[in-house]
Amino acid sequence: MRLRRVGVTAITVTAGTALAVLAVGALAACGSTGVPVTGVTSDPAPAKPDPRSQLAARVAVAKDQRYIAAYTLTAQGKSPRSILVSIATDRTWRVDVQGGALGGTADVAIASRPEGQYQCPINPSSGCVKVAASGKKLPPAVDPRVQYVFVAWLDVLLDRQIPLSMAPADPLAGTSAPCFAVEPAVTAVQPPIDPGVYCYNDNGMLAAARLPFGQLTLTGDVIAAPSTISLPGPVVDGAPLATTAPPPPSPNPSGSQVPRSVSPSPSKGVA
Template identity: 45%
Template sequence: MPTGVHLHAARRRPTVLLALAVHLLLAGVSLAGCASEESPTEPPEPAGGSPTPARADGARDDLAALAAAAQDRHLTAQYTLTTDDGSTRTITMTNANDGSWRVDVPGWALGGTVDVSLVSTAEGLFQCTLPSAARPEPSGCVRLGDPDDTIPRRLDPRVQHPFTDWLDVLTDRQAPLAVSVSRPLPDSTGTCYSVESTSASLNPPLDVGIYCYDADGTPTAVRTAFGTLRLAGPPVAAPATVQLTGPVTEGEPVDVATPTPGESSADPTPTP
Protein backbone atom coordinates (compact mmCIF):
# COMPACT_ATOMS: atom_id res chain seq x y z
CA MET A 1 0.00 0.00 0.00
CA PRO A 2 1.37 3.49 -0.67
CA THR A 3 2.90 5.33 2.19
CA GLY A 4 0.33 8.14 1.90
CA VAL A 5 -2.52 5.73 2.55
CA HIS A 6 -0.91 4.52 5.76
CA LEU A 7 -0.40 8.04 6.97
CA HIS A 8 -4.01 8.95 6.16
CA ALA A 9 -5.36 5.95 8.13
CA ALA A 10 -3.14 6.70 11.10
CA ARG A 11 -4.40 10.27 11.18
CA ARG A 12 -8.06 9.11 11.14
CA ARG A 13 -7.70 6.53 13.96
CA PRO A 14 -7.72 9.06 16.91
CA THR A 15 -10.73 10.79 15.38
CA VAL A 16 -12.66 7.52 15.12
CA LEU A 17 -11.80 6.52 18.67
CA LEU A 18 -12.86 9.94 19.98
CA ALA A 19 -16.19 9.70 18.16
CA LEU A 20 -16.78 6.22 19.58
CA ALA A 21 -16.06 7.43 23.14
CA VAL A 22 -18.48 10.35 22.76
CA HIS A 23 -21.17 7.98 21.44
CA LEU A 24 -20.76 5.62 24.42
CA LEU A 25 -20.84 8.54 26.85
CA LEU A 26 -24.08 9.90 25.34
CA ALA A 27 -25.64 6.43 25.40
CA GLY A 28 -24.80 6.07 29.12
CA VAL A 29 -26.35 9.44 29.92
CA SER A 30 -29.50 8.45 28.02
CA LEU A 31 -29.83 5.16 29.90
CA ALA A 32 -29.29 6.88 33.27
CA GLY A 33 -32.01 9.39 32.41
CA CYS A 34 -34.45 6.63 31.57
CA ALA A 35 -33.66 4.83 34.81
CA SER A 36 -34.18 7.99 36.87
CA GLU A 37 -37.66 8.47 35.37
CA GLU A 38 -38.81 5.07 36.65
CA SER A 39 -40.58 5.04 40.05
CA PRO A 40 -38.46 3.57 42.83
CA THR A 41 -39.31 0.07 43.89
CA GLU A 42 -40.88 -0.29 47.34
CA PRO A 43 -38.64 -2.22 49.71
CA PRO A 44 -39.94 -5.71 50.42
CA GLU A 45 -41.69 -6.22 53.73
CA PRO A 46 -39.59 -8.21 56.20
CA ALA A 47 -40.42 -11.87 56.62
CA GLY A 48 -42.99 -12.61 59.27
CA GLY A 49 -44.86 -9.33 58.81
CA SER A 50 -42.58 -7.31 61.10
CA PRO A 51 -43.02 -3.57 60.55
CA THR A 52 -40.36 -1.61 58.72
CA PRO A 53 -38.78 1.26 60.66
CA ALA A 54 -40.96 3.78 58.82
CA ARG A 55 -44.13 1.84 59.67
CA ALA A 56 -43.00 1.42 63.29
CA ASP A 57 -42.44 5.17 63.59
CA GLY A 58 -45.88 5.73 62.10
CA ALA A 59 -47.49 3.45 64.68
CA ARG A 60 -45.65 5.24 67.48
CA ASP A 61 -46.87 8.61 66.18
CA ASP A 62 -50.44 7.37 65.80
CA LEU A 63 -50.52 5.92 69.32
CA ALA A 64 -49.03 9.11 70.76
CA ALA A 65 -51.75 11.15 69.06
CA LEU A 66 -54.51 8.89 70.42
CA ALA A 67 -53.00 8.97 73.92
CA ALA A 68 -52.91 12.78 73.75
CA ALA A 69 -56.59 12.75 72.77
CA ALA A 70 -57.29 10.41 75.71
CA GLN A 71 -55.67 12.93 78.07
CA ASP A 72 -58.23 15.49 76.91
CA ARG A 73 -61.11 13.00 77.06
CA HIS A 74 -63.24 13.67 80.14
CA LEU A 75 -65.76 10.90 80.73
CA THR A 76 -67.28 8.37 83.05
CA ALA A 77 -67.12 4.83 81.71
CA GLN A 78 -67.48 1.26 82.89
CA TYR A 79 -64.99 -1.43 81.93
CA THR A 80 -65.11 -5.17 82.38
CA LEU A 81 -61.92 -6.45 84.00
CA THR A 82 -61.03 -10.08 83.31
CA THR A 83 -58.08 -11.48 85.24
CA ASP A 84 -55.90 -14.51 84.57
CA ASP A 85 -58.01 -16.75 86.80
CA GLY A 86 -61.08 -16.01 84.65
CA SER A 87 -62.87 -13.84 87.23
CA THR A 88 -64.57 -10.67 86.05
CA ARG A 89 -65.63 -7.45 87.71
CA THR A 90 -66.87 -4.06 86.58
CA ILE A 91 -64.50 -1.11 86.95
CA THR A 92 -65.87 2.44 86.89
CA MET A 93 -63.45 5.13 85.73
CA THR A 94 -64.15 8.87 85.94
CA ASN A 95 -61.91 11.57 84.47
CA ALA A 96 -63.45 14.85 85.60
CA ASN A 97 -63.29 18.15 83.78
CA ASP A 98 -60.95 19.70 86.35
CA GLY A 99 -58.34 16.92 86.00
CA SER A 100 -59.36 14.98 89.10
CA TRP A 101 -60.13 11.29 88.67
CA ARG A 102 -61.65 8.34 90.49
CA VAL A 103 -61.64 4.58 89.87
CA ASP A 104 -63.93 2.14 91.70
CA VAL A 105 -62.64 -1.43 91.99
CA PRO A 106 -65.04 -3.95 93.56
CA GLY A 107 -63.67 -6.92 95.48
CA TRP A 108 -60.03 -5.85 95.32
CA ALA A 109 -58.79 -5.45 98.91
CA LEU A 110 -58.34 -8.00 101.70
CA GLY A 111 -58.50 -11.05 99.49
CA GLY A 112 -61.47 -9.83 97.46
CA THR A 113 -63.70 -8.96 100.40
CA VAL A 114 -63.53 -5.15 100.26
CA ASP A 115 -64.49 -2.75 97.48
CA VAL A 116 -62.18 0.23 97.14
CA SER A 117 -62.00 3.50 95.30
CA LEU A 118 -58.89 5.50 94.41
CA VAL A 119 -59.51 9.23 94.17
CA SER A 120 -57.08 11.93 93.03
CA THR A 121 -57.98 15.56 93.64
CA ALA A 122 -56.07 18.79 94.15
CA GLU A 123 -55.95 17.94 97.87
CA GLY A 124 -54.18 14.63 97.38
CA LEU A 125 -54.47 10.96 96.54
CA PHE A 126 -56.94 8.96 98.62
CA GLN A 127 -58.03 5.37 99.09
CA CYS A 128 -61.67 4.92 100.12
CA THR A 129 -63.55 1.80 101.12
CA LEU A 130 -66.99 1.34 99.59
CA PRO A 131 -70.06 -0.18 101.19
CA SER A 132 -71.20 -3.48 99.71
CA ALA A 133 -73.66 -6.27 100.43
CA ALA A 134 -70.93 -8.24 102.17
CA ARG A 135 -69.62 -5.21 104.05
CA PRO A 136 -72.30 -2.58 104.64
CA GLU A 137 -70.20 -0.29 106.86
CA PRO A 138 -70.10 3.40 105.88
CA SER A 139 -67.40 4.55 103.50
CA GLY A 140 -64.23 6.19 104.76
CA CYS A 141 -61.09 7.52 103.09
CA VAL A 142 -57.38 7.64 103.90
CA ARG A 143 -54.94 10.08 102.32
CA LEU A 144 -52.08 8.24 100.58
CA GLY A 145 -50.06 11.30 99.57
CA ASP A 146 -49.91 14.06 97.00
CA PRO A 147 -51.82 13.72 93.71
CA ASP A 148 -48.72 12.63 91.76
CA ASP A 149 -47.20 10.36 94.42
CA THR A 150 -46.44 6.73 93.57
CA ILE A 151 -48.85 4.27 95.15
CA PRO A 152 -47.20 1.36 97.00
CA ARG A 153 -47.79 -1.84 95.04
CA ARG A 154 -49.68 -3.50 97.88
CA LEU A 155 -52.20 -0.64 97.69
CA ASP A 156 -52.25 -0.26 93.91
CA PRO A 157 -55.00 -2.01 91.87
CA ARG A 158 -53.18 -0.72 88.75
CA VAL A 159 -56.32 -0.52 86.62
CA GLN A 160 -56.26 3.30 86.81
CA HIS A 161 -52.85 3.67 85.17
CA PRO A 162 -53.97 3.29 81.51
CA PHE A 163 -56.24 6.29 82.07
CA THR A 164 -53.83 8.45 84.07
CA ASP A 165 -50.01 8.44 84.26
CA TRP A 166 -49.37 5.84 81.54
CA LEU A 167 -50.86 8.27 79.01
CA ASP A 168 -47.91 10.57 79.77
CA VAL A 169 -45.54 7.76 78.82
CA LEU A 170 -47.39 6.92 75.60
CA THR A 171 -47.19 10.55 74.45
CA ASP A 172 -43.48 10.84 75.28
CA ARG A 173 -41.42 10.09 72.16
CA GLN A 174 -38.30 9.71 74.33
CA ALA A 175 -39.79 6.88 76.38
CA PRO A 176 -38.04 3.51 75.73
CA LEU A 177 -40.96 1.89 73.89
CA ALA A 178 -41.42 -0.13 70.72
CA VAL A 179 -44.90 0.26 69.20
CA SER A 180 -46.59 -1.67 66.40
CA VAL A 181 -50.15 -2.11 65.20
CA SER A 182 -51.73 -5.19 66.78
CA ARG A 183 -54.65 -7.43 66.01
CA PRO A 184 -57.76 -6.11 67.79
CA LEU A 185 -58.51 -7.61 71.16
CA PRO A 186 -61.72 -9.68 71.21
CA ASP A 187 -64.85 -7.53 71.62
CA SER A 188 -62.84 -4.33 71.26
CA THR A 189 -63.29 -1.40 68.90
CA GLY A 190 -60.90 1.13 67.47
CA THR A 191 -57.22 0.52 66.74
CA CYS A 192 -55.00 -1.64 68.92
CA TYR A 193 -51.25 -1.26 69.42
CA SER A 194 -48.69 -3.61 70.88
CA VAL A 195 -46.37 -1.76 73.27
CA GLU A 196 -43.05 -3.28 74.33
CA SER A 197 -40.32 -1.86 76.51
CA THR A 198 -36.85 -1.41 75.02
CA SER A 199 -35.26 -0.86 78.42
CA ALA A 200 -33.96 -3.44 80.89
CA SER A 201 -35.10 -1.31 83.83
CA LEU A 202 -36.57 -3.11 86.83
CA ASN A 203 -39.20 -0.37 87.02
CA PRO A 204 -40.52 0.15 83.47
CA PRO A 205 -42.57 3.31 82.92
CA LEU A 206 -45.68 1.27 82.09
CA ASP A 207 -46.84 -2.31 81.70
CA VAL A 208 -46.16 -3.80 78.29
CA GLY A 209 -49.24 -5.08 76.55
CA ILE A 210 -51.93 -4.09 74.06
CA TYR A 211 -53.67 -0.71 74.12
CA CYS A 212 -56.78 0.06 72.04
CA TYR A 213 -58.38 3.46 71.35
CA ASP A 214 -61.27 4.85 69.36
CA ALA A 215 -60.54 7.73 67.01
CA ASP A 216 -61.67 10.28 69.62
CA GLY A 217 -59.16 8.98 72.18
CA THR A 218 -61.57 6.84 74.21
CA PRO A 219 -59.69 3.84 75.64
CA THR A 220 -61.67 0.81 74.50
CA ALA A 221 -59.50 -2.10 75.69
CA VAL A 222 -56.24 -2.77 77.51
CA ARG A 223 -54.42 -6.04 78.09
CA THR A 224 -51.49 -6.02 80.51
CA ALA A 225 -50.22 -8.03 83.48
CA PHE A 226 -53.19 -7.08 85.68
CA GLY A 227 -55.71 -8.51 83.18
CA THR A 228 -57.86 -7.29 80.32
CA LEU A 229 -60.08 -4.22 80.43
CA ARG A 230 -62.89 -3.85 77.86
CA LEU A 231 -65.25 -0.93 77.50
CA ALA A 232 -68.63 -2.21 78.72
CA GLY A 233 -70.84 0.49 77.21
CA PRO A 234 -70.88 4.00 75.79
CA PRO A 235 -69.17 6.55 78.06
CA VAL A 236 -71.20 9.36 79.59
CA ALA A 237 -70.28 12.97 80.29
CA ALA A 238 -67.83 13.59 83.11
CA PRO A 239 -68.68 15.65 86.17
CA ALA A 240 -66.98 18.95 86.89
CA THR A 241 -64.96 17.25 89.65
CA VAL A 242 -64.89 13.98 91.57
CA GLN A 243 -65.90 13.63 95.18
CA LEU A 244 -64.54 11.47 97.97
CA THR A 245 -66.90 8.66 98.91
CA GLY A 246 -66.70 9.43 102.63
CA PRO A 247 -64.91 11.45 105.30
CA VAL A 248 -61.11 11.39 105.58
CA THR A 249 -59.88 9.50 108.66
CA GLU A 250 -56.57 8.79 110.37
CA GLY A 251 -56.90 5.04 109.79
CA GLU A 252 -54.63 2.80 107.74
CA PRO A 253 -55.39 1.92 104.09
CA VAL A 254 -56.44 -1.62 103.21
CA ASP A 255 -54.23 -3.65 100.93
CA VAL A 256 -54.74 -6.52 98.52
CA ALA A 257 -53.56 -9.29 100.83
CA THR A 258 -55.90 -11.58 102.71
CA PRO A 259 -55.51 -11.09 106.47
CA THR A 260 -54.29 -14.11 108.39
CA PRO A 261 -56.65 -15.67 110.95
CA GLY A 262 -56.63 -13.70 114.18
CA GLU A 263 -54.99 -10.67 112.58
CA SER A 264 -56.94 -7.45 112.70
CA SER A 265 -57.20 -5.85 109.28
CA ALA A 266 -56.55 -2.14 108.89
CA ASP A 267 -59.78 -0.30 108.14
CA PRO A 268 -60.21 3.37 107.24
CA THR A 269 -63.93 3.32 108.05
CA PRO A 270 -64.67 5.92 110.74
CA THR A 271 -66.06 4.74 114.03
CA PRO A 272 -69.68 5.96 114.50
Protein backbone atom coordinates in the same frame (compact mmCIF):
# COMPACT_ATOMS: atom_id res chain seq x y z
CA MET B 1 -34.85 18.60 -18.11
CA ARG B 2 -34.90 21.70 -15.96
CA LEU B 3 -38.23 20.83 -14.53
CA ARG B 4 -37.06 17.33 -13.59
CA ARG B 5 -33.96 18.68 -11.79
CA VAL B 6 -36.12 21.03 -9.85
CA GLY B 7 -38.32 18.12 -8.89
CA VAL B 8 -35.34 16.02 -7.80
CA THR B 9 -33.92 18.91 -5.82
CA ALA B 10 -37.24 19.38 -4.08
CA ILE B 11 -37.39 15.72 -3.16
CA THR B 12 -33.83 15.81 -1.82
CA VAL B 13 -34.53 18.83 0.37
CA THR B 14 -37.71 17.27 1.70
CA ALA B 15 -35.94 14.03 2.59
CA GLY B 16 -33.15 15.94 4.39
CA THR B 17 -35.68 17.85 6.42
CA ALA B 18 -37.40 14.62 7.45
CA LEU B 19 -34.09 13.13 8.56
CA ALA B 20 -33.35 16.21 10.62
CA VAL B 21 -36.73 15.96 12.32
CA LEU B 22 -36.12 12.29 13.08
CA ALA B 23 -32.71 13.11 14.55
CA VAL B 24 -34.14 15.82 16.80
CA GLY B 25 -36.84 13.41 17.95
CA ALA B 26 -34.26 10.77 18.76
CA LEU B 27 -32.21 13.24 20.81
CA ALA B 28 -35.31 14.35 22.68
CA ALA B 29 -35.90 10.76 23.75
CA CYS B 30 -32.44 10.58 25.35
CA GLY B 31 -30.90 12.17 28.39
CA SER B 32 -27.90 14.46 28.25
CA THR B 33 -25.67 11.36 28.20
CA GLY B 34 -27.48 9.83 25.29
CA VAL B 35 -29.12 7.08 27.38
CA PRO B 36 -32.71 6.43 26.26
CA VAL B 37 -35.37 7.74 28.63
CA THR B 38 -37.76 4.91 29.43
CA GLY B 39 -40.37 6.88 31.43
CA VAL B 40 -41.09 9.65 33.91
CA THR B 41 -40.58 8.67 37.57
CA SER B 42 -43.16 9.81 40.15
CA ASP B 43 -42.51 10.85 43.74
CA PRO B 44 -42.43 7.90 46.18
CA ALA B 45 -45.55 7.34 48.28
CA PRO B 46 -45.28 8.87 51.76
CA ALA B 47 -44.21 6.36 54.40
CA LYS B 48 -46.83 5.25 56.91
CA PRO B 49 -46.34 6.51 60.48
CA ASP B 50 -44.44 4.13 62.71
CA PRO B 51 -46.42 2.30 65.43
CA ARG B 52 -45.23 4.66 68.16
CA SER B 53 -46.46 7.70 66.23
CA GLN B 54 -49.80 6.03 65.50
CA LEU B 55 -50.34 5.16 69.15
CA ALA B 56 -49.15 8.58 70.33
CA ALA B 57 -51.71 10.30 68.10
CA ARG B 58 -54.54 8.36 69.76
CA VAL B 59 -53.15 8.80 73.26
CA ALA B 60 -52.89 12.57 72.73
CA VAL B 61 -56.64 12.62 72.06
CA ALA B 62 -57.23 10.38 75.09
CA LYS B 63 -55.39 12.79 77.36
CA ASP B 64 -57.81 15.57 76.45
CA GLN B 65 -60.92 13.50 77.13
CA ARG B 66 -63.13 14.01 80.21
CA TYR B 67 -65.69 11.32 80.87
CA ILE B 68 -67.31 8.65 83.02
CA ALA B 69 -66.86 5.17 81.55
CA ALA B 70 -67.49 1.62 82.72
CA TYR B 71 -65.10 -1.25 82.06
CA THR B 72 -65.06 -4.96 82.75
CA LEU B 73 -61.90 -6.49 84.17
CA THR B 74 -61.38 -10.17 83.43
CA ALA B 75 -58.52 -12.27 84.77
CA GLN B 76 -57.79 -15.95 84.52
CA GLY B 77 -59.44 -17.93 87.27
CA LYS B 78 -61.49 -14.98 88.56
CA SER B 79 -64.99 -13.70 87.97
CA PRO B 80 -65.36 -10.54 85.84
CA ARG B 81 -65.29 -7.35 87.88
CA SER B 82 -66.54 -3.83 87.23
CA ILE B 83 -64.29 -0.77 86.93
CA LEU B 84 -65.84 2.71 86.86
CA VAL B 85 -63.56 5.51 85.65
CA SER B 86 -64.36 9.20 86.19
CA ILE B 87 -62.08 11.88 84.73
CA ALA B 88 -63.46 15.30 85.70
CA THR B 89 -63.13 18.52 83.74
CA ASP B 90 -60.75 19.94 86.38
CA ARG B 91 -58.46 16.88 85.93
CA THR B 92 -59.34 15.31 89.27
CA TRP B 93 -60.14 11.63 88.85
CA ARG B 94 -61.60 8.58 90.57
CA VAL B 95 -61.46 4.86 89.72
CA ASP B 96 -63.87 2.49 91.51
CA VAL B 97 -62.57 -1.09 91.60
CA GLN B 98 -64.94 -3.93 92.40
CA GLY B 99 -63.01 -6.38 94.60
CA GLY B 100 -59.98 -4.09 94.60
CA ALA B 101 -58.82 -4.92 98.14
CA LEU B 102 -58.64 -7.70 100.71
CA GLY B 103 -58.14 -10.40 98.11
CA GLY B 104 -61.18 -9.36 96.10
CA THR B 105 -63.57 -9.20 99.04
CA ALA B 106 -63.75 -5.39 99.36
CA ASP B 107 -64.68 -2.72 96.82
CA VAL B 108 -62.54 0.41 96.87
CA ALA B 109 -62.20 3.72 95.08
CA ILE B 110 -58.88 5.37 94.31
CA ALA B 111 -59.37 9.11 93.97
CA SER B 112 -57.00 11.96 93.21
CA ARG B 113 -57.51 15.57 94.18
CA PRO B 114 -55.01 18.45 94.46
CA GLU B 115 -54.59 17.78 98.18
CA GLY B 116 -53.65 14.11 97.67
CA GLN B 117 -54.71 10.61 96.63
CA TYR B 118 -57.19 8.64 98.68
CA GLN B 119 -58.35 5.07 99.09
CA CYS B 120 -62.02 4.89 99.97
CA PRO B 121 -63.87 1.67 100.81
CA ILE B 122 -67.27 1.64 99.15
CA ASN B 123 -70.45 -0.38 99.67
CA PRO B 124 -70.58 0.71 102.46
CA SER B 125 -68.24 3.67 102.75
CA SER B 126 -66.22 3.99 105.93
CA GLY B 127 -64.19 7.10 105.16
CA CYS B 128 -61.26 7.89 102.87
CA VAL B 129 -57.61 7.50 103.86
CA LYS B 130 -54.89 9.58 102.24
CA VAL B 131 -52.36 7.15 100.72
CA ALA B 132 -50.09 9.37 98.57
CA ALA B 133 -49.45 12.88 97.38
CA SER B 134 -51.17 14.00 94.19
CA GLY B 135 -49.44 12.62 91.09
CA LYS B 136 -47.35 10.05 92.98
CA LYS B 137 -47.51 6.26 92.90
CA LEU B 138 -49.37 4.49 95.64
CA PRO B 139 -47.56 2.19 98.09
CA PRO B 140 -47.43 -1.27 96.43
CA ALA B 141 -49.33 -2.93 99.29
CA VAL B 142 -52.45 -0.85 98.63
CA ASP B 143 -52.08 -0.21 94.90
CA PRO B 144 -54.59 -1.89 92.50
CA ARG B 145 -52.59 -0.37 89.57
CA VAL B 146 -55.59 -0.30 87.24
CA GLN B 147 -55.88 3.48 87.64
CA TYR B 148 -52.54 4.13 85.92
CA VAL B 149 -53.96 3.04 82.55
CA PHE B 150 -56.24 6.09 82.56
CA VAL B 151 -53.90 8.70 84.04
CA ALA B 152 -50.13 8.33 84.57
CA TRP B 153 -49.39 5.96 81.68
CA LEU B 154 -50.78 8.38 79.11
CA ASP B 155 -47.77 10.63 79.70
CA VAL B 156 -45.44 7.63 79.46
CA LEU B 157 -46.84 6.65 76.06
CA LEU B 158 -46.42 10.23 74.81
CA ASP B 159 -42.86 10.73 76.08
CA ARG B 160 -40.35 9.96 73.31
CA GLN B 161 -37.50 10.05 75.82
CA ILE B 162 -38.79 6.89 77.53
CA PRO B 163 -37.48 3.78 75.72
CA LEU B 164 -40.46 1.68 74.75
CA SER B 165 -40.83 -1.04 72.14
CA MET B 166 -44.10 -0.82 70.18
CA ALA B 167 -45.66 -2.90 67.43
CA PRO B 168 -49.13 -3.35 65.92
CA ALA B 169 -51.13 -6.11 67.62
CA ASP B 170 -54.22 -8.13 66.76
CA PRO B 171 -57.47 -6.62 68.12
CA LEU B 172 -58.44 -7.87 71.56
CA ALA B 173 -61.70 -9.67 72.17
CA GLY B 174 -64.57 -7.25 72.53
CA THR B 175 -63.15 -4.45 70.38
CA SER B 176 -62.24 -3.62 66.80
CA ALA B 177 -60.10 -0.61 67.75
CA PRO B 178 -56.45 -0.55 66.64
CA CYS B 179 -54.20 -2.26 69.18
CA PHE B 180 -50.51 -1.90 69.95
CA ALA B 181 -48.16 -4.14 71.90
CA VAL B 182 -46.03 -2.08 74.30
CA GLU B 183 -42.95 -3.33 76.11
CA PRO B 184 -40.50 -1.32 78.25
CA ALA B 185 -37.18 -1.41 76.39
CA VAL B 186 -35.06 -1.54 79.52
CA THR B 187 -35.20 -3.73 82.60
CA ALA B 188 -35.94 -1.75 85.73
CA VAL B 189 -37.05 -2.46 89.27
CA GLN B 190 -40.09 -0.28 88.63
CA PRO B 191 -40.79 -0.05 84.86
CA PRO B 192 -42.48 3.19 83.76
CA ILE B 193 -45.41 1.21 82.35
CA ASP B 194 -46.73 -2.33 82.50
CA PRO B 195 -46.11 -4.40 79.35
CA GLY B 196 -49.27 -5.24 77.50
CA VAL B 197 -51.59 -4.53 74.58
CA TYR B 198 -53.30 -1.13 74.47
CA CYS B 199 -56.26 -0.37 72.16
CA TYR B 200 -57.67 3.13 71.57
CA ASN B 201 -60.59 4.03 69.33
CA ASP B 202 -60.77 7.08 67.07
CA ASN B 203 -62.31 9.18 69.86
CA GLY B 204 -59.30 8.61 72.10
CA MET B 205 -61.12 6.27 74.49
CA LEU B 206 -59.33 3.21 75.78
CA ALA B 207 -61.37 0.45 74.17
CA ALA B 208 -59.44 -2.45 75.70
CA ALA B 209 -56.11 -3.31 77.31
CA ARG B 210 -54.50 -6.62 78.17
CA LEU B 211 -52.22 -6.19 81.19
CA PRO B 212 -50.52 -8.40 83.80
CA PHE B 213 -53.51 -8.05 86.15
CA GLY B 214 -56.15 -8.84 83.50
CA GLN B 215 -57.96 -7.47 80.47
CA LEU B 216 -59.97 -4.27 80.54
CA THR B 217 -62.84 -3.89 78.08
CA LEU B 218 -65.02 -0.82 77.61
CA THR B 219 -68.68 -1.60 78.27
CA GLY B 220 -71.71 0.59 77.75
CA ASP B 221 -71.86 4.22 76.74
CA VAL B 222 -69.41 6.93 77.78
CA ILE B 223 -71.18 9.79 79.58
CA ALA B 224 -70.31 13.40 80.34
CA ALA B 225 -67.74 14.13 83.03
CA PRO B 226 -68.49 15.93 86.29
CA SER B 227 -66.87 19.28 86.96
CA THR B 228 -64.84 17.79 89.83
CA ILE B 229 -64.45 14.53 91.72
CA SER B 230 -66.16 14.04 95.07
CA LEU B 231 -64.87 11.54 97.61
CA PRO B 232 -67.41 8.86 98.55
CA GLY B 233 -66.82 9.50 102.24
CA PRO B 234 -65.13 11.86 104.71
CA VAL B 235 -61.36 11.93 105.08
CA VAL B 236 -60.36 9.97 108.18
CA ASP B 237 -57.22 8.83 109.92
CA GLY B 238 -56.52 5.13 109.69
CA ALA B 239 -54.89 2.36 107.72
CA PRO B 240 -55.90 1.70 104.10
CA LEU B 241 -57.09 -1.71 102.99
CA ALA B 242 -54.43 -3.98 101.49
CA THR B 243 -54.75 -5.34 97.98
CA THR B 244 -53.76 -8.78 99.31
CA ALA B 245 -56.12 -11.08 101.15
CA PRO B 246 -56.09 -10.88 104.95
CA PRO B 247 -54.02 -13.68 106.56
CA PRO B 248 -55.91 -16.60 108.12
CA PRO B 249 -56.10 -16.64 111.91
CA SER B 250 -53.56 -18.90 113.65
CA PRO B 251 -54.58 -21.24 116.46
CA ASN B 252 -53.21 -20.67 119.96
CA PRO B 253 -52.19 -23.49 122.31
CA SER B 254 -55.63 -23.55 123.96
CA GLY B 255 -57.23 -24.37 120.65
CA SER B 256 -58.99 -21.03 120.17
CA GLN B 257 -58.03 -18.76 117.31
CA VAL B 258 -56.63 -15.27 117.56
CA PRO B 259 -55.92 -12.83 114.77
CA ARG B 260 -52.34 -12.71 113.54
CA SER B 261 -50.85 -9.29 112.86
CA VAL B 262 -48.94 -9.31 109.56
CA SER B 263 -47.80 -6.39 107.48
CA PRO B 264 -49.36 -6.48 103.99
CA SER B 265 -47.05 -7.75 101.28
CA PRO B 266 -46.59 -5.90 97.99
CA SER B 267 -49.07 -6.69 95.26
CA LYS B 268 -48.69 -6.71 91.48
CA GLY B 269 -52.09 -5.24 90.87
CA VAL B 270 -55.80 -5.71 91.41
CA ALA B 271 -56.37 -8.40 94.04
